[in-house]
Amino acid sequence: MDREFEFSGVSKRFGTSRALDNLTWEGSGQVVGVLGPNGAGKSTLLQLLGTVLVPDEGGVRIFGLDPTNFTQRLTIRRQLGYLPQTAGLYLGFSAFDLVDYVAVLKEINDRDLRRTEVRRVLIAVGLEADMHRRIRKLSGGMQRRVALAASILGRPRLLVLDEPSAGLDPEQRLRLESVVHLARTHGTVVMSTHHAEEVTALCQQVLVLDRGQVRFDGTPTALAATATGRVWLDDQADPRALRSRGSGNGEVRNIGSPPPGAQLVEPTIEDAYLLLTSEPGVPA
Amino acid sequence: MTNKHLWHVTADELQAYVADVAQTLSAASIEAHLLACADCRATLATVGRSAESTTEAMLRTEALWARVADRVDEPRRPLRSSNRTLHVSLASPPLLAATAGVAATLLVAVGVVSVVSPHWSFPVQLALAPLAPVVASLVAFQPGVDPAGQLAEATPLAGARLPLLRALFATVLSLVSGIAASAFSAMPLNMVALWLLPGVTFAAIIFASATVLNPTRVAAPLMIGWTVLVTDWSRRHRAVLTAETVRNLLTNEAALGWALIGVTFAATVVVYRRRDATPVWRL
Amino acid sequence: MVRTLSDGRSDAELVAAVVERDRGALRELFDRHEPWLSVRLAHRCGDRSVVEEAVQDTFVVVWRNASSFSNDGAVAAWIWGIGIRTLLHAVRPRRPLIERLRAQRMPEAESAEDELLVAVEHGDIGAALRHLSPELRSVIQATVLDGLTCAEAGRLLGIPSGTVKTRMMRAKRELREALI
Numbered sequence: 234m235d236r237e238f239e240f241s242g243v244s245k246r247f248g249t250s251r252a253l254d255n256l257t258w259e260g261s262g263q264v265v266g267v268l269g270p271n272g273a274g275k276s277t278l279l280q281l282l283g284t285v286l287v288p289d290e291g292g293v294r295i296f297g298l299d300p301t302n303f304t305q306r307l308t309i310r311r312q313l314g315y316l317p318q319t320a321g322l323y324l325g326f327s328a329f330d331l332v333d334y335v336a337v338l339k340e341i342n343d344r345d346l347r348r349t350e351v352r353r354v355l356i357a358v359g360l361e362a363d364m365h366r367r368i369r370k371l372s373g374g375m376q377r378r379v380a381l382a383a384s385i386l387g388r389p390r391l392l393v394l395d396e397p398s399a400g401l402d403p404e405q406r407l408r409l410e411s412v413v414h415l416a417r418t419h420g421t422v423v424m425s426t427h428h429a430e431e432v433t434a435l436c437q438q439v440l441v442l443d444r445g446q447v448r449f450d451g452t453p454t455a456l457a458a459t460a461t462g463r464v465w466l467d468d469q470a471d472p473r474a475l476r477s478r479g480s481g482n483g484e485v486r487n488i489g490s491p492p493p494g495a496q497l498v499e500p501t502i503e504d505a506y507l508l509l510t511s512e513p514g515v516p517a
Numbered sequence: 518m519t520n521k522h523l524w525h526v527t528a529d530e531l532q533a534y535v536a537d538v539a540q541t542l543s544a545a546s547i548e549a550h551l552l553a554c555a556d557c558r559a560t561l562a563t564v565g566r567s568a569e570s571t572t573e574a575m576l577r578t579e580a581l582w583a584r585v586a587d588r589v590d591e592p593r594r595p596l597r598s599s600n601r602t603l604h605v606s607l608a609s610p611p612l613l614a615a616t617a618g619v620a621a622t623l624l625v626a627v628g629v630v631s632v633v634s635p636h637w638s639f640p641v642q643l644a645l646a647p648l649a650p651v652v653a654s655l656v657a658f659q660p661g662v663d664p665a666g667q668l669a670e671a672t673p674l675a676g677a678r679l680p681l682l683r684a685l686f687a688t689v690l691s692l693v694s695g696i697a698a699s700a701f702s703a704m705p706l707n708m709v710a711l712w713l714l715p716g717v718t719f720a721a722i723i724f725a726s727a728t729v730l731n732p733t734r735v736a737a738p739l740m741i742g743w744t745v746l747v748t749d750w751s752r753r754h755r756a757v758l759t760a761e762t763v764r765n766l767l768t769n770e771a772a773l774g775w776a777l778i779g780v781t782f783a784a785t786v787v788v789y790r791r792r793d794a795t796p797v798w799r800l
Numbered sequence: 801m802v803r804t805l806s807d808g809r810s811d812a813e814l815v816a817a818v819v820e821r822d823r824g825a826l827r828e829l830f831d832r833h834e835p836w837l838s839v840r841l842a843h844r845c846g847d848r849s850v851v852e853e854a855v856q857d858t859f860v861v862v863w864r865n866a867s868s869f870s871n872d873g874a875v876a877a878w879i880w881g882i883g884i885r886t887l888l889h890a891v892r893p894r895r896p897l898i899e900r901l902r903a904q905r906m907p908e909a910e911s912a913e914d915e916l917l918v919a920v921e922h923g924d925i926g927a928a929l930r931h932l933s934p935e936l937r938s939v940i941q942a943t944v945l946d947g948l949t950c951a952e953a954g955r956l957l958g959i960p961s962g963t964v965k966t967r968m969m970r971a972k973r974e975l976r977e978a979l980i
Contacts, residue, residue, distance in 0.1 A: 283671045303676075310673045321666025323610075327821065333592045334608050335665050337601060338672035338679070344599060348590055362824025365589070370820070383668050393671075535839050544843070545941065551836050552876045555811070562835035581852060582830055585859045589823065 237261035237391055237421045238282060242291035245277050252277035254445040255291070264417050266432040266453075267425040268506055269442035275425040276318055278442065279395045282423055283315035295391060311340065314389035314416075318396055320380040324369035328360055328379045331368060335383040354382040357415065359408045374401045381409070385416055392416045394424035398431060410435060429503035432456075439502070441509050448509045453502050460500035460508045465491040475511045526550055526557045531564045605679060606686035608664050615656045616687045619649045620694035624701075631701035638702040640751035642695070643763065644744050647716035649691025650684060651736050654723040657683040658732050677724065677787070684720055688713065704763065711767050715743060718779040725783035811875035818866040830859050833876060837883050844946070844956075845887055854887040861886065877947075884946050888956055936971040939964055 236259045245253040252274045269275050280286040281293050284300040296312065298305040322331055332351045341347045355364045358378040368376055377400050385392060394413075398406050413435050416422050426432065432439050432453055439456050441449035449456055466484045470477035474487035488508050491497060500508075526534075526547050533539040534547045551557055591597060595607045606612055623645050631638035656662055657680035663669040669679070695709045704712065719739050726735040754762050766772060807828055809817065817825035834855060841851045861882050869878050932940065942953035943964070950968070954961035 285667070285670045306676075307673055310671060310675070313671055315668070315671035317667035317670075319666075320668045321661070322668070323664035323666075325610075326664055327593070329590060330592045330596050331664060334596065334604075335668055335672065337604050337608075338665065338669055338674040340673050342601070348587065352586070352590055362822060362827070365821035365823050367821070380668055383665065537843055548840060551840070552880060553874060555832070555876075558832065558836045558876065561839065562832075578831075578834065581834065581856060582827065584852075584856045585826075585830065585863075588856075588860045589826065589863050 236294075237296060238423075239294045240278075240281070240291065241294075243281065243288045243293060244290040245274075245281070245286065245288050251445050253281075253288075256445065256447060257291075258440060258447060258450060260421065260423070260438055260440075262421055263437040264413060264422045264424070264435050265438040265440065266436035267423065267440045267442060268427075268429065268432060269425075269448075270510055272444075273442040273510075274445040275442055276395055277445075279315075279393050279423065279425055280317075282391070282393045283317070283395075284309055284313065285315070285317075309391075312390040312420075314384040314386065314392040316380055316384040316392075316394045316397055318399075322368055322376065322380060325367060327365050327367050328355060328371065328375075328382070329364045331379060332383045332386065336386050339386050341387060350386060354385050355379075357385065357412055358382045359405070374405045377401060378405065378408070381412065385412065388419045389416070390420040392420055392422045394422065396425050396427065398426055398428060406431075429501070429506050433502050441506060443510050449505075456505045457500050457502050458505075460488065460505035462497060463491065463508055464488050464500045464504045465495035465497050467496070476507045478507070525554065526560070528560065528564060531557070531561050535561065535564055602682045602686055605674070606683050609662050609683065611659065611662045612653070612656050612683050612687065615652050616649065616690050619652050619687075620690060623648065623691070623694050623698050627698040627701045637751070639704060639763065640747055642698050642702045642704055643712070643751075643766075644747040646695070646712050647719045647740065647743055649694070650688045650713070650716035650720040651723060651740060653684045653687030653691075654680065654720045654727075655732055655736050656687075657681075658723075658727050680724065680727075684724075688717065688720070691716070708764060708767075711764070714767060714772075714776055718776045719743070721780050721783035725786035728786065812869075812871060815862075815866050815869045815875055815878075816871075818863060826859065826863050829862065829875075829879075833879050834859070836876075837879060840880070841883055841887050844884070845891060850890050851887070854883060854890050857886045857890070858883040881947055884948065885952070888948070888952055891956070932971055932974060936967055936974070939967040940971050943968060 238261070239259040241257050243253055243256045244251065256274075256278070267275050267278060277286065281288060281300075282295065284295070284306055287293075287301050293300055295309045298309050300306045300309055326334070329351060332355060333347060336347045336351055341350055352364075355361065358381050360375065360378055360382065363371060363375060368379060371379070377397075381394070381397060384394065392413075397409055397413075401409060410431075413422055413424065424431075424435075436453055439449070439451065439453050440447060441456070449459065465471075465487050466480070467487055468484065470485050471487040471489075471492070473489060473492060475489035477485050477487045480486045486498070486504065487495075488504050488511075530539065530543065530547060534544055537544075539547065551561065596604065598604045598607060623642070626645060627638050627642045630641045660666075662683075663679070669675055674682075692709060692713060695712055696706060698704075699706060699709060719736070722739065723732045723736055726732050750766060807824075809825070809828070811829065811832065814822075814825040814829050818829065837858065838851060838855050841854055842848070845851055845854075858879065862879065865882075869875070938957055939953065942948050942956055943950065946953075946956075948956065950964045951961040954964045957964070959967075
């Protein structure tokens with residue numbers, strides 16, 4: 234069995250709201266993108282993968298191990314990198330000190346080894362020049378990259394990134410892509426995102442979540458294909474469409490059930506994602 | 518680059534200087550000029566390299582830089598500790614502040630009471646005995662205590678290990694402040710270790726309860742109960758308040774029994790709740 | 801290693817950035833000043849590994865004590881001051897503590913020497929300097945060009961600091977006579 238992670242019938246509630254509802258899912262050895270509107274349960278899903286939450290019902294297995302078992306969870310955490318949505322770093326620390334501290338938590342005990350590794354991850358996220366400045370003095374995007382650097386310490390077998398591109402400018406996003414590509418060479422990457430184009434650029438598998446349930450699980454190409462015959466161009470937003478959005482050249486992409494004779498176009502991942510999350514249909 | 522100099526060193530002159538075959542005087546003026554002229558310094562960098570192959574020179578420079586970088590890339594001094602307990606404790610300003618605050622409270626309280634009413638310095642030190650371990654275990658579980666915030670929660674040291682290391686640090690420091698406070702009160706030094714017993718018991722209970730509910734709700738009644746107990750006991754033994762009676766209080770069968778019950782209860786809860794050592798109350 | 805080519809900041813700006821813990825600025829200073837510093841120190845000491853050690857130490861000192869740079873001086877001269885003293889320290893590592901303390905109290909450079917420095921760069925002093933005897937010339941080199949104090953120059957040349965002073969006076973007198 235080579236599944237890096239498996240969810241079987243997982244539910245998680247917070248008070249009365251259901252964050253995840255009987256979710257079954259698995260994946261391995263790739264970059265997996267998790268798409269979904271706010272409140273769809275993306276963060277909960279990633280927190281379960283990051284072993285910082287346990288499910289109310291159902292089971293999660295990571296590397297075939299049970300994260301609710303104390304010793305097995307330790308084994309998982311030794312091969313895990315987790316970037317939370319908001320890290321809450323001490324601003325008085327320098328980037329280097331902070332990542333070095335996380336390296337201590339990750340049991341990299343030898344000082345020379347630790348320095349080499351800390352430097353490696355900081356250079357990988359593009360903070361070579363700024364690594365000794367206090368986090369307080371860094372821009373928001375840089376602060377986010379400090380947390381990213383800490384999460385890739387020790388080349389984790391499973392890297393869980395909760396909205397890693399939030400707050401990054403386009404250039405920093407390119408840097409993130411190179412980090413993800415590198416991480417993929419030694420493990421599985423699961424990342425949640427708001428940007429469909431990131432899924433196109435990075436992911437081999439994509440999961441669309443909506444209201445705690447899986448709406449789609451497959452390749453990005455297959456996701457785009459679900460909207461075949463459902464996207465048409467027009468001069469203006471079509472009132473019959475479920476969603477309409479500008480395509481940049483003055484025309485409007487309408488998504489939904491096309492009227493007869495409409496000018497159908499090739500769907501993108503974003504079209505398919507919008508279609509999936511706007512129709513109250515059954516899971517794909 | 519600025520060009521304020523009337524003359525510059527020629528490439529040939531620089532070549533001779535680098536190879537150390539220039540006349541003393543020429544070398545001296547070149548050196549003086551180099552100090553002031555960025556252009557000639559830049560030229561020298563290229564001239565110097567023509568002696569060896571470019572890659573060779575670049576490798577040498579990179580190797581030299583790597584040695585500089587190794588010494589520059591060091592954590593700040595308090596974080597340079599190679600001991601893990603020290604490292605994770607010193608990295609947390611709230612923990613340090615809480616520990617120092619508790620130590621100061623103990624010293625000041627016992628010191629002041631020993632002057633005002635020497636008779637009570639002993640009970641006060643006793644009443645404050647569990648303060649350090651209890652506060653430390655409380656602080657160790659607070660979300661803001663870790664410099665890496667939520668990043669720390671998915672690491673191998675997270676869960677119970679990290680708060681344990683921190684509580685250990687604070688307990689050892691409280692032992693030191695306890696010894697210092699003994700100078701004011703009449704507590705004999707060999708009793709100070711015994712003096713930590715209630716604190717360690719309470720800390721164990723707090724650790725166990727942290728897996729189920731907010732540990733503050735457990736710590737507050739424990740501390741209040743202990744203070745009431747000590748006050749009541751001191752009042753009753755007022756006439757014969759000696760080291761012997763304190764030793765008897767701490768080592769009598771009932772006290773040790775309660776400590777044992779507390780620790781056993783704590784251990785049971787921890788084993789039972791092992792499945793989910795993430796503090797539930799925080800979610 | 802991929803690095804952007806030299807940035808447009810001046811040396812003094814780079815030192816100010818190093819104070820703000822800008823590691824990239826230190827790297828830039830290293831790229832600009834390591835070559836000439838290595839060459840010049842190599843002319844003072846034949847042992848290549850000692851020189852490399854001194855260069856390395858110099859930039860570590862630049863990193864740690866960047867705030868001690870006063871903005872009105874030249875960065876290269878400041879770096880040279882650190883470099884030559886580091887080399888001196890490496891060559892004679894076991895200086896007694898009292899001597900080190902005394903060296904710290906001594907004024908960094910004397911104005912007469914500064915004047916001479918300018919003269920060496922611009923003036924027609926060359927011929928006069930060439931006629932000095934080697935031991936006088938080495939004293940001039942150590943004190944005027946390397947900016948060492950009498951005590952430091954004495955240690956570098958292996959002579960008592962009193963001798964440095966008398967040779968310095970003799971050299972100045974001879975130079976003055978030759979120039980008049």
